Amino acid sequence: MTKEISVALVGAGAMGGALLRGWLSAGTIDPAASAVFDPAADAALKKLARRHDFALNPSPEGISVDALVLAVKPQAAASVLPAYAAIARSALVISVMAGMSLAAIGRALGDPPRVARAMPNLPAAFGAGVTGLYAPATVNAHGRDVIDRLMAATGETVWVRSEEEIDFVTAVSGSGPAYFFLLTEALAEAGAALGLEKEAAQRLARATASGAGAMLAADPRSPADMRKAVTSPGGTTAAALGVLDGDAKALRRLMKEAAAAAAKRAAELTE
Numbered sequence: 124m125t126k127e128i129s130v131a132l133v134g135a136g137a138m139g140g141a142l143l144r145g146w147l148s149a150g151t152i153d154p155a156a157s158a159v160f161d162p163a164a165d166a167a168l169k170k171l172a173r174r175h176d177f178a179l180n181p182s183p184e185g186i187s188v189d190a191l192v193l194a195v196k197p198q199a200a201a202s203v204l205p206a207y208a209a210i211a212r213s214a215l216v217i218s219v220m221a222g223m224s225l226a227a228i229g230r231a232l233g234d235p236p237r238v239a240r241a242m243p244n245l246p247a248a249f250g251a252g253v254t255g256l257y258a259p260a261t262v263n264a265h266g267r268d269v270i271d272r273l274m275a276a277t278g279e280t281v282w283v284r285s286e287e288e289i290d291f292v293t294a295v296s297g298s299g300p301a302y303f304f305l306l307t308e309a310l311a312e313a314g315a316a317l318g319l320e321k322e323a324a325q326r327l328a329r330a331t332a333s334g335a336g337a338m339l340a341a342d343p344r345s346p347a348d349m350r351k352a353v354t355s356p357g358g359t360t361a362a363a364l365g366v367l368d369g370d371a372k373a374l375r376r377l378m379k380e381a382a383a384a385a386a387k388r389a390a391e392l393t394e
């Protein structure tokens with residue numbers, strides 16, 4: 124049987140909390156040997172700590188774990204991370220922070236020997252996440268296996284070839300769920316503008332987005348083939364796609380611009 128992983132998680136907000144819940148429900152981590160640090164822990168986190176018996180906000184002194192996972196806001200990292208330098212010396216450090224480079228993490232933690240980057244996304248909370256991963260050569264095969272097991276507990280994993288590509292992962296899948304949520308909002312607004320009741324339009328748009336997501340998850344056809352299956356020649360979908368994807372390729376152009384803006388911002392956040 125594979126050994127459970129002991130983890131120290133720094134930051135149990137939206138992303139860190141989703142990962143923690145995924146690990147606990149999948150049995151990936153050993154809660155009794157793990158610790159979570161989040162100074163203003165809310166009632167739900169306190170309840171989770173009591174139920175699973177992991178240490179919540181212990182002194183970092185003397186903590187020894189397999190993996191130290193960093194999930195605070197990048198803007199807070201430089202002031203927060205030094206307190207965890209001693210843990211980082213013997214642990215595999217995994218940062219899920221957008222735009223915080225290996226070099227900057229190394230500086231904040233006193234240059235620990237093994238640091239990797241992971242870029243998960245929020246559907247991890249439902250086991251439906253996808254995480255892009257990068258580890259330099261200082262992380263050996265065992266370390267990569269630990270990283271993969273931790274992140275695969277909340278969805279798919281995709282290894283990339285360079286640290287720079289983590290910014291591109293952030294632009295596609297890290298931020299990506301927000302693009303689909305915005306599309307759902309926009310579709311509901313369009314339905315209401317046509318004359319549907321607002322609530323009916325919202326329910327139709329939301330169920331359509333989740334239905335399309337379920338097809339993407341379960342149907343082996345490519346997105347393009349599934350799009351064609353919805354589109355009757357000369358029909359209603361073709362009329363709509365003429366606007367979204369006609370000669371101007373409006374949506375594809377906009378998506379390229381949006382992803383480029385996200386990648387640029389990730390690079391700006393990088394020290």
Ligand SMILES: NC(=O)c1ccc[n+]([C@@H]2O[C@H](COP(=O)([O-])OP(=O)(O)OC[C@H]3O[C@@H](n4cnc5c(N)ncnc54)[C@H](OP(=O)(O)O)[C@@H]3O)[C@@H](O)[C@H]2O)c1
Binds near residue numbers: 133
């Ligand atoms: N949200 C996403 O979809 C997503 C996806 C991929 C990657 N990420 C990355 O994940 C990181 C966290 O983002 P988030 O959206 O989860 O933000 P968040 O909800 O604000 O979570 C950050 C958590 O860290 C806590 N914190 C603050 N100071 C701390 C300290 N000294 N020690 C330990 N914890 C501390 C915060 O507590 P307070 O709220 O009390 O300050 C908060 O609970 C970011 O670096 C982001 O780039 C996020």
